[in-house]
Amino acid sequence: AAAAAAVAAPPTMQGITSGVSAMTVGGAGGADPRGPPPAAAGPGASADAGSDGRRRRGFGDRVLPPERSYLMAEKIEPARRVGKAIEKISDNIDVVANSFVLQLGNGRNDCIFNYRVTTDVEVPNKLLQGMVHNEPSITAACGKIAFDGQQAFLLNRLPEDEMEFPVQTRGNATRPSETVRVQFKFNHIVPWGSPTILQVLNILLKNYMKASGMTLIGRHYFQPLLKQTHQDMPGIHVWPGYVTAISQCTGGVLMNIDIAHKITRSQRAWDTIQECQRAGGNFKEAAERQLIGEIVMTRYNNKTYRVDDIAWDENPQCKFKAGRKVGGVFEEYETSYMEYYQKKYDIEIKVPRQPMLVSMNKEKGPIPKNNPEAEHEARRRLYLVPELCDLTGITERQRADFMFMRKLAEKTRTNADVRAKRTNTFPAELNKNPEKHRFANWAVTVGSTMVKPVARRFNAIRLFQHVDWERRSKGPELSYDRNDPDWTKAMRGMALARTPKDGLHSWVMIFSEKNTAIAQEFHETLRKLANPMNLIIAPADAVRLPANQDRAQVYLEAINNKLQQAIKQQKKLQMIVCMLPNNNKQRYDAIKKLCYCGQIPIPSQCLIAKTVTGKKLMSATTKIAMQMNVKLGGALWHPEPYAYFNDTMTIGLDVFHQKGQNSICGYVASLSAVQDRFFSLALLQSEREENMIKLHQPTLAALKRYEDMHRRLPRFLTVFRDGVGDGQLQLVRDHEVVQLEAAIKEYIEAKPPADRPKHQIGICFVVVQKRINHRFYVPTGRGAYSNVMPGTVVDDVVTRAHWYDFFLCSQSAGQGTVTPTHFNVIYDSTVHGADKSPGIAPECIQRFAYMQTHMYYNWPGTVRVPAQCQYAHKLAYMIGEHTVTQPTEALSSQLFYL
Numbered sequence: 001a002a003a004a005a006a007v008a009a010p011p012t013m014q015g016i017t018s019g020v021s022a023m024t025v026g027g028a029g030g031a032d033p034r035g036p037p038p039a040a041a042g043p044g045a046s047a048d049a050g051s052d053g054r055r056r057r058g059f060g061d062r063v064l065p066p067e068r069s070y071l072m073a074e075k076i077e078p079a080r081r082v083g084k085a086i087e088k089i090s091d092n093i094d095v096v097a098n099s100f101v102l103q104l105g106n107g108r109n110d111c112i113f114n115y116r117v118t119t120d121v122e123v124p125n126k127l128l129q130g131m132v133h134n135e136p137s138i139t140a141a142c143g144k145i146a147f148d149g150q151q152a153f154l155l156n157r158l159p160e161d162e163m164e165f166p167v168q169t170r171g172n173a174t175r176p177s178e179t180v181r182v183q184f185k186f187n188h189i190v191p192w193g194s195p196t197i198l199q200v201l202n203i204l205l206k207n208y209m210k211a212s213g214m215t216l217i218g219r220h221y222f223q224p225l226l227k228q229t230h231q232d233m234p235g236i237h238v239w240p241g242y243v244t245a246i247s248q249c250t251g252g253v254l255m256n257i258d259i260a261h262k263i264t265r266s267q268r269a270w271d272t273i274q275e276c277q278r279a280g281g282n283f284k285e286a287a288e289r290q291l292i293g294e295i296v297m298t299r300y301n302n303k304t305y306r307v308d309d310i311a312w313d314e315n316p317q318c319k320f321k322a323g324r325k326v327g328g329v330f331e332e333y334e335t336s337y338m339e340y341y342q343k344k345y346d347i348e349i350k351v352p353r354q355p356m357l358v359s360m361n362k363e364k365g366p367i368p369k370n371n372p373e374a375e376h377e378a379r380r381r382l383y384l385v386p387e388l389c390d391l392t393g394i395t396e397r398q399r400a401d402f403m404f405m406r407k408l409a410e411k412t413r414t415n416a417d418v419r420a421k422r423t424n425t426f427p428a429e430l431n432k433n434p435e436k437h438r439f440a441n442w443a444v445t446v447g448s449t450m451v452k453p454v455a456r457r458f459n460a461i462r463l464f465q466h467v468d469w470e471r472r473s474k475g476p477e478l479s480y481d482r483n484d485p486d487w488t489k490a491m492r493g494m495a496l497a498r499t500p501k502d503g504l505h506s507w508v509m510i511f512s513e514k515n516t517a518i519a520q521e522f523h524e525t526l527r528k529l530a531n532p533m534n535l536i537i538a539p540a541d542a543v544r545l546p547a548n549q550d551r552a553q554v555y556l557e558a559i560n561n562k563l564q565q566a567i568k569q570q571k572k573l574q575m576i577v578c579m580l581p582n583n584n585k586q587r588y589d590a591i592k593k594l595c596y597c598g599q600i601p602i603p604s605q606c607l608i609a610k611t612v613t614g615k616k617l618m619s620a621t622t623k624i625a626m627q628m629n630v631k632l633g634g635a636l637w638h639p640e641p642y643a644y645f646n647d648t649m650t651i652g653l654d655v656f657h658q659k660g661q662n663s664i665c666g667y668v669a670s671l672s673a674v675q676d677r678f679f680s681l682a683l684l685q686s687e688r689e690e691n692m693i694k695l696h697q698p699t700l701a702a703l704k705r706y707e708d709m710h711r712r713l714p715r716f717l718t719v720f721r722d723g724v725g726d727g728q729l730q731l732v733r734d735h736e737v738v739q740l741e742a743a744i745k746e747y748i749e750a751k752p753p754a755d756r757p758k759h760q761i762g763i764c765f766v767v768v769q770k771r772i773n774h775r776f777y778v779p780t781g782r783g784a785y786s787n788v789m790p791g792t793v794v795d796d797v798v799t800r801a802h803w804y805d806f807f808l809c810s811q812s813a814g815q816g817t818v819t820p821t822h823f824n825v826i827y828d829s830t831v832h833g834a835d836k837s838p839g840i841a842p843e844c845i846q847r848f849a850y851m852q853t854h855m856y857y858n859w860p861g862t863v864r865v866p867a868q869c870q871y872a873h874k875l876a877y878m879i880g881e882h883t884v885t886q887p888t889e890a891l892s893s894q895l896f897y898l
Contacts, residue, residue: 090456090843095788097798098423098775099254101447102201102246104192112200114187115152119180122323123169124344125149131167131182133207138165138182144441146203152184153200155442161186198253201246204438205255211435214241217297218304222262228411233404236394237264238411242426243773251451251797257426258773259419261412263393269296269307269386270354284312296357296389300345304392305384309358316341316349316356316385337385349387357384413816420777420785424450453797455776457789458847461854463487466497467638467674478637484812485790485854486861487637495534496626497635498676503536504574504632508562510555511579513547515609519579522612525621535629540577550580552587556594563600574632576604583608589882596878596887596896603631603896630857633894635676639851644844646673647715649706650852652868653695653736654722656876661884662686665694666876668868669702671709675855675867679705680892682879695736699743705893716762716830717744718848722869724767729826737765737827762830764840766849768865769822774798774807776820787818790862793846794820804828806846810853810862821864823849858898874898 119128132138132147139145141163146153165182190196206221214221222241229237239262246255272290276283291307298305316337323332337356341347359382398404414422427446430436439445460482466475476494480487511519523540530537543558559576566573578591588606595604605628612620626636649669656664665683670676679702683694707713717740724732744761776794777785788809795806805824812818823846828839852866863870878897879887887896 090458090791090793090847093455093457093778093788093792095453095455095776095778095792095794096420096450096785097453097794098258098420098773098777099249099251099256099451099798100427100449101251101451102253102255103445103447104253104443111189111191112197113154113157114190114196115154115158115184116187117147117150117152118183118185120183121178121180123180127169128182131180135165135167135182138167141165142184146200146207146442148199148203148206151187153190153203158184158186195248198246198248200442201253201255201444202244204442204444205244205246208430208433208435208438209242209244211438212433215239215302217241217262217302220244220260220262222260230407230411232407233411235266236408237266238262239264245773248801249797250799250801251453254451254798255446256773256798257423258775259414259422263408263412264297265391265393267391269294269357269384269389269391270351272391273355273386284310290395291357295392296384297392298384299388299390300341300347305357305359305382305389307357307384308360311356311358311383314356314383315353317352318356320383337383341385341388347388349385351387354386357386357389358382359384409815415815416775416777416787416813416817417785419775419817420450421783423775450777451797453776453794455788455792455794456843458791458793458850460485460791461851462640463637463854464497464640465494465637467641474640475638482791483789485810488860491626491636491860492622493532495532496629497638497674499533499535499629499634500574500632503538504530504628505536505538506566506571506573507538507540507575507577508543508559508573509540509577509579510543510545510558511609512545512550512581515579515581516544518609518613521617522579522607522621525612525617526625529618529622530625533625533629535625535634537625550587552584552590555587555591559591559594563602567600573602575628576602577628578604578606579609579612580606581609585882592878593883593885596891597883597885598888601888601890603628603891603894605631627858627898630895630898635674636857636860638674638676639854641673642848642851644840645718645848647712648718649702649714650675650866650868651699651702651717651719652722652866652870652872653719654869654872654876656873656880658880661880664876664880666872666874666879667695667698667702668871668875669705670868671702671706675852677709678871678893678895680871680875680895680897681889682875682886684886695739696743696746699740700747701892703744703747713748713757713761715759716764718845719763719765720768720849720852720866720869721765722768722770722865722873724769729767729824732767733765733826737763740765741829760829760831763827764825764830764845765827766845767824767826768869769824770819770864772820772822774820774822775817776807776809787813788820791850792820793850795842795846800824804842806842808846808849808853810850811864819864857895871895871897 117128117132123131129147129149132142132145132152141158142152142154142156144155163184165184167180167182169178169180190200206216209221210216213223213225215224217239220241220243222239224239227237227239241260241262243258243260244255246253248254269291273283273287276286276290279286288310291310294307295304296307297303319334319336320340321332322335322340335343338349338352341349361382394404394408427448430439430446460480463478463480464474464476465478468474475497478487478490478494480490509519509523519542523542527537527539541562543562545554545558555578559578562576563573576591576595580587591604591606595602605624607620607624612624630636649671651670652666652668654666656666658664662684663686665685667681667683669679671679681698681701683698685694703713719740721732721736740763744763748756748761776788776792778788780786790810790812792809793806798807799805803824804826805822807820807822809818809820825845830840831838849866852868853862853864855867856863856870857867858870858874865873875897879885
């Protein structure tokens with residue numbers, strides 16, 4: 001985040017100081033920190049943004065010249081739209097956000113001073129923290145200090161650039177008393193307007209939480225004194241805590257606070273291994289099956305690690321090379337794990353012959369030159385002692401237990417009112433806490449109430465049974481509640497938007513003999529329900545397998561026989577439907593791999609027999625019929641076309657990671673104005689590679705498909721990219737956007753000059769983030785709060801100061817709190833209008849993103865991200881988790897992966 005802030009900072013680092021200078025201490029947190037709105041512009045007002053000559057776009061926009069990255073942009077003050085009136089598509093609403101204004105008070109220096117802190121001998125970080133904060137000689141010389149374990153920030157500069165402080169440590173049973181020399185070495189001066197100030201503020205917040213008795217688990221702080229253990233959930237501990245972040249936003253320097261819970265178990269990893277040993281059989285395989293992939297928390301430092309393997313040939317008595325400082329010089333020495341933990345943490349390991357857990361370090365670093373593969377792999381391996389590792393989370397058995405999950409949700413799922421009130425009490429708790437001086441010493445105060453960002457709510461997105469864009473005709477409209485967007489009932493008995501011309505006339509249904517009655521009832525119900533949908537389904541070619549033969553190979557042989565039979569009869573099969581006795585993953589993977597990656601690709605539909613029995617038969621069969629129609633290339637519903645995006649090709653991108661195999665990139669492009677024609681490709685690349693490195697060829701193929709369908713090229717590409725963190729934005733901008741631009745250029749230059757488009761094909765690249773901690777609430781009076789309604793968008797105050805971003809809430813929540821989705825436009829080279837105005841108007845891209853959340857055909861309701869992102873995720877997950885092989889391109893025009 002600090003790196004991203006440094007990239008995004010404008011040339012004059014005045015954002016932080018100017019952002020808070022107009023705020024008052026105390027109750028200013030709830031006021032609008034932007035000041036009064038700009039005066040309304042009349043018909044004769046100038047359309048210029050100012051002396052730079054850039055034309056301001058409407059809808060409260062931040063304006064950029066064409067082809068300029070928003071990562072490097074400075075937001076422009078909002079301006080009212082001038083000229084022709086447009087359709088009103090949203091209403092202003094009052095909301096509050098889970099953020100508080102941080103006020104930097106007066107009476108401070110113009111800058112602070114950064115020092116590197118080292119010691120002549122190796123000491124634990126916790127001990128070094130105590131020395132820096134509590135040693136009288138250090139506090140007397142340094143005064144007010146913010147220390148993160150390596151760097152110290154001081155309000156006053158030390159007399160010398162390099163100073164040394166001798167500190168006498170207290171001895172114990174494992175570590176004798178010794179004199180440690182703590183060295184301060186001057187690095188640089190940090191002005192108050194620098195983004196580094198955000199790092200200092202985060203250090204102060206971290207030190208405050210630590211001094212308040214909270215425990216750092218992973219990246220967040222939790223309250224051990226409030227840890228809950230419930231009788232109806234034996235062995236499960238629920239830790240309440242906070243997720244915090246301080247960043248520079250449009251509304252100044254804001255501290256984001258959210259409620260979090262950490263679930264731990266009283267069971268240790270060694271307990272699990274012992275249980276497997278007592279059970280007999282191949283206990284090693286059983287232990288690996290239970291532990292690999294689990295997240296464990298080490299008791300000595302409360303850090304979390306993922307278990308990637310179990311080293312049965314290693315134990316705590318084995319020796320390894322460790323590093324330490326002696327006389328200021330770093331040296332390596334050999335020690336055993338038992339000695340290491342005894343000396344460093346004063347922990348005695350009781351079982352010396354237990355195996356070791358292996359966690360692979362994500363920070364791979366440079367590969368060694370000598371024997372790079374083996375040495376680099378060995379350097380990444382972290383060995384953990386099972387006896388010292390507590391298991392976190394819940395087991396698969398507990399996850400499958402409905403009653404257990406219901407009880408757990410009651411303890412961890414917080415509704416909007418409780419969550420907002422608990423968040424709003426944080427400043428008061430801070431002011432009452434004796435450790436508040438950690439902020440007061442630096443003249444930093446926290447606003448007393450949550451900020452009130454500017455929010456709007458879009459009108460309901462109109463959906464129709466059918467829309468013909470060319471003929472400007474519409475079918476019946478689907479009615480649904482705007483506050484709870486779910487049109488399942490509206491779809492009943494209604495014809496689908498598009499179905500195969502000849503229906504489903506050639507298909508195979510495979511089932512076990514013991515499920516014959518269920519298969520017959522499902523078959524009849526499916527054909528009956530499909531008729532009102534305008535989906536004509538002929539009788540299936542049934543294949544009954546022996547009752548005692550449900551292995552994967554039996555299903556594969558049956559599918560292959562039918563495919564070969566169809567070739568001999570010169571008949572094309574449209575779909576394979578397999579009714580499975582259970583959810584065996586190996587069998588499901590084998591079926592999908594054969595159907596999608598074999599020599600004869602064909603859409604397939606798998607279902608478990610028990611899901612289409614009893615009361616679930618009608619509803620489940622209706623959903624399956626719709627899913628089958630989509631896999632055949634059909635469509636379920638259409639949105640009211642958004643004319644502004646009529647000539648755009650919308651692309652969704654996502655990446656799926658799986659340990660030990662290639663990362664899978666999902667690339668899905670919608671090719672029509674009503675979002676019902678698609679082009680899908682799955683791309684394989686190196687393991688853990690988040691950046692998509694193969695966008696060039698898929699984009700060429702997608703442009704060819706678009707031109708073949710419309711006999712013209714799109715006006716611009718709208719790209720929704722999922723799975724990118726803040727620190728990767730510039731990397732995505734430098735690699736993925738460049739690939740898209742190169743593909744467009746290559747495709748156009750390959751055409752004869754007379755056939756080349758007269759317009760420039762622009763790109764609007766939007767990064768979509770779901771894992772965020774921002775929450776928004778609607779005040780309902782008397783201090784109560786409720787969830788924001790679907791269609792709410794926030795694009796001010798809590799947005800980043802130098803980004804073109806916004807938050808969108810597209811779903812409703814019957815329980816818990818609604819989580820918004822963050823959209824960040826990192827690049828926009830589009831133009832529109834007769835005057836070639838640069839970029840898409842913010843409210844237009846916001847509304848288009850909201851419309852796309854209605855277009856995921858696997859759910860008759862809204863989803864959190866645009867449909868293309870969800871399709872890309874579904875495609876990447878299907879290939880990465882099940883087939884592990886790139887599917888054939890013959891299925892690229894169908895949503896076969898739903």
